[in-house]
Structures are given as structure tokens and as C-alpha cells.
Amino acid sequence: MKIYLKNMVCHRCKIMVQSILEELKVPYLSINLGEIDLEVTLDSGKEQELIERFQALGFEWINDKKSQIIERIKTLIIDLVHHQDNTLKSNLSTYLAEDLLQSYAVLSTLFSEVENQTIEHFYIAQKIEKVKELLMYDELNLSEIALKLQYSSVAHLSRQFKKVTGFTPTYFKKLKDKKRQQIDKL
Incomplete structure (x- = not known):
């Protein structure tokens, strides 16, 4: 069971x-x-x-099948970003479709209907939370963080970070009150 x-x-x-x-x-x-x-x-x-x-x-x-699928999508993404160092051998859509044995179009539509956000936005939100965490630890520089989270460049990471948080990564790092969110609340 x-x-x-x-x-x-x-x-x-x-x-x-x-x-x-x-x-x-x-x-x-x-x-x-x-x-x-x-x-x-x-x-x-x-x-x-x-x-x-x-x-x-x-x-x-x-209990219901739709909720189980959505939760599985979230769990796969959270595990990928926070526990597996974001190492995808294919793109996210292929990864999810292969694991859940359903087409990405079906998964994406279901997720968007129920969660009021796309899978991609959820994935980006998780990656940005991971960036915040790594910035707070102050062990890696932005180049290393970009590489670790498979961003194509530091500029791409910085643009996405600013779009989501309103701050540049450098400015966020300087803030005294760094606002992080719980993973399960994203």
C-alpha cells in the first residue's frame, strides 16, 4: 500500500x-x-x-490522484534543487515526464490549474531559495553558485534573482534581515 x-x-x-x-x-x-x-x-x-x-x-x-501527482512533481523538484545539487541529465520536462510516466503537457496543465503557477515558476522559486541559502552561508561566490545550480551564467542567475526577489544577489547578501521562505510554502 x-x-x-x-x-x-x-x-x-x-x-x-x-x-x-x-x-x-x-x-x-x-x-x-x-x-x-x-x-x-x-x-x-x-x-x-x-x-x-x-x-x-x-x-x-x-488521497486523490491529482493531488498525488502534483505533490510528486513538487517533491521531485525540491529533491532535485535542494538535495541532488540540481544535476539534470536532460531538461526538467523530460525528467518529470519520465519519472511520472505521463506527458509533460498533461503534467503542466494539471499543475497550473491546481497551483495557479507553472511548473517552471515553481522550479525557479526553488532555485532562488537555494541561491538565498548559499548566499547566506557565504561559502561560494556567485560564479560557483551559478555553476552549482546549472545557470548558464552569473548574469542569468542575477537577472532571475532580481526578477523574483527585487534585489541583486550582491545586495541581498548585504541585507541584515535576509528573508527566506520555507520550501513547502513556495
């Missing part, structure tokens, strides 16, 4: 989910961002208990 959870965006989330499953003695095959593969089908009582425990941690149980 597969369970899909919204707002499960990092390794710590996986650890918290694993802890709940083990505490409630629910056998599982795997835990991935946004998706849990259980060994057994749950009875309604155990399912309700899991729903309540997950909700207490800020996770949302997703």
Missing part, C-alpha cells in the same frame, strides 16, 4: 515518519520524500491513527 504525504520535504521529515511507523508497529518497505510504501494494507482504525499522527507533525495525507 502506498501513502502520499504533503509537506514531506527533507531528510528529517523521513526520519520523523519512520519514527511514527516504527512506534505504531506499521511495517514498511520504503520511505521517500512524499511517499511511503507499506508492506500491508491498513485497517481504517490504524489508517486514522496514522493520519492524526502525521497531521500533528504538519504532514497532510493525500
Whole structure:
């Protein structure tokens, strides 16, 4: 049985989910961002208990197919940008279509209808949050950040950053109150 959870965006989330499953003695095959593969089908009582425990941690149980697809798109992009160093071997549309086994046109239309933004805008928002994070750490220069996030140039990164945030990366770095957003709120 597969369970899909919204707002499960990092390794710590996986650890918290694993802890709940083990505490409630629910056998599982795997835990991935946004998706849990259980060994057994749950009875309604155990399912309700899991729903309540997950909700207490800020996770949302997703039942309908459209929401599952949208959450999977978000999870793939978040994982790509924040956990895999944005290493795409093909373009984003091909990556998503191959993973979800659906045409990108269908995925894009569904995502835009429900989220009121395109997949591309969501992807850019995630990349800009990653740029903010890297600027705050102050370990990489702009050229290294552009390379790490697969921007074609520092100028492209800077233009996109300014378009999204209203600041140049250099000015953002100087701000005392750097405004970052939670990944699951983008």
C-alpha cells in the first residue's frame, strides 16, 4: 500500500515518519520524500491513527490522484534543487515526464490549474531559495553558485534573482534581515 504525504520535504521529515511507523508497529518497505510504501494494507482504525499522527507533525495525507501527482512533481523538484545539487541529465520536462510516466503537457496543465503557477515558476522559486541559502552561508561566490545550480551564467542567475526577489544577489547578501521562505510554502 502506498501513502502520499504533503509537506514531506527533507531528510528529517523521513526520519520523523519512520519514527511514527516504527512506534505504531506499521511495517514498511520504503520511505521517500512524499511517499511511503507499506508492506500491508491498513485497517481504517490504524489508517486514522496514522493520519492524526502525521497531521500533528504538519504532514497532510493525500488521497486523490491529482493531488498525488502534483505533490510528486513538487517533491521531485525540491529533491532535485535542494538535495541532488540540481544535476539534470536532460531538461526538467523530460525528467518529470519520465519519472511520472505521463506527458509533460498533461503534467503542466494539471499543475497550473491546481497551483495557479507553472511548473517552471515553481522550479525557479526553488532555485532562488537555494541561491538565498548559499548566499547566506557565504561559502561560494556567485560564479560557483551559478555553476552549482546549472545557470548558464552569473548574469542569468542575477537577472532571475532580481526578477523574483527585487534585489541583486550582491545586495541581498548585504541585507541584515535576509528573508527566506520555507520550501513547502513556495
